């Protein structure tokens with residue numbers, strides 16, 4: 402059966418600045434923590450860096466035309482902070498802003514809605530050198546930056562997002578250290594989480610002050626879909642603990658104005674949370690026009706037994722602080738090239754959870770997609786039937802969530818292009834469009850053709 406999505410549903414693709422732009426030294430840009438990190442030996446696979454990436458900084462107009470040819474209705478991109486405010490404070494760098502103004506104008510000329518994310522992980526190195534996200538001042542710097550970008554682009558961009566996945570910034574950046582800036586310190590990670598929350602709150606206020614009244618303010622989270630390995634009470638308690646550290650540490654203050662009591666208790670051995678000042682929770686809880694949700698794969702947890710898990714179960718290492726006593730199990734099912742399990746029900750569960758938790762708040766799937774080992778055929782085409790199957794199953798989950806009452810306004814495929822997949826470098830291809838990194842030639846994969854049809858018709862074909 403063919404299924405219709407609601408009229409006005411946004412069909413988009415998503416990218417992030419450091420993953421596609423390249424041109425790290427052009428027009429006054431300075432280093433971000435990802436430049437420093439990727440140039441540090443041993444931090445990324447094969448020593449890959451974003452120095453060239455997909456050369457989008459020079460191919461912007463072609464990439465917009467490509468999206469227009471595919472009938473994409475919306476484009477979610479991020480602004481590189483060190484491009485537009487090189488020291489992380491003070492005056493704007495006009496040539497950096499000009500790039501994004503030209504990008505937005507190209508998008509609008511082609512009838513593509515720009516959806517702008519202010520922070521997709523590229524903190525100016527100068528701010529990291531001053532302490533980074535574990536320091537409170539960084540939240541204030543972010544609010545100033547938000548104001549500066551809103552003043553420059555508020556006349557032509559309607560949809561604004563403060564942060565992308567603060568969980569990754571805090572826990573992969575400062576907890577496990579597998580992302581920039583590569584620090585492994587549980588207290589720093591919890592402090593970073595709070596100051597990212599505060600940055601969101603202060604940034605949302607700055608946006609409201611600078612944007613015209615029709616401006617929309619959002620934040621994108623990667624809420625965990627945490628499943629208990631069994632129904633045993635100790636496994637269910639492990640699920641509660643990881644849900645607090647994965648999701649409620651952000652949604653608590655952002656959506657409800659308070660940190661969850663159980664999170665404070667679970668982390669008491671690390672901190673008394675005295676870095677949360679009076680008034681912070683109220684500053685963090687700002688009215689939102691939508692909530693962005695990124696989803697790829699679920700997490701399965703159990704209480705760790707003395708042998709570290711159940712016999713025969715492979716346990717995975719965890720970036721969560723204060724999670725001793727929790728065992729991470731390999732979820733069942735098919736896997737992508739990231740070794741992430743394919744579980745579309747997780748997306749359904751998330752959408753229904755937030756529809757019930759915050760009635761009246763529109764939801765947007767701001768990222769969903771999969772990496773596969775795509776290779777061009779001899780005839781120059783790229784066939785990726787696994788990605789089509791993944792997208793179809795997850796869009797069907799979105800459709801089911803809408804049918805069950807979730808107010809989902811759009812879906813953004815991660816990603817428009819194959820790109821720099823952070824610590825995995827260029828080894829993982831998430832694009833609907835293949836990139837030959839030697840020549841920068843773009844080739845739409847069969848999934849791009851398939852998604853194009855879905856975007857043009859607003860219908861999910863039978864599978």
Ligand code: PNW
Pocket residue numbers: 417420565566569623695768815822823831
């Ligand atoms: C997201 N994890 O990253 C990001 O928003 C994108 O920039 C990225 O390319 C995409 O998903 C695919 O990875 C994540 O370890 C990275 O749980 C790692 C995790 C989650 C999301």
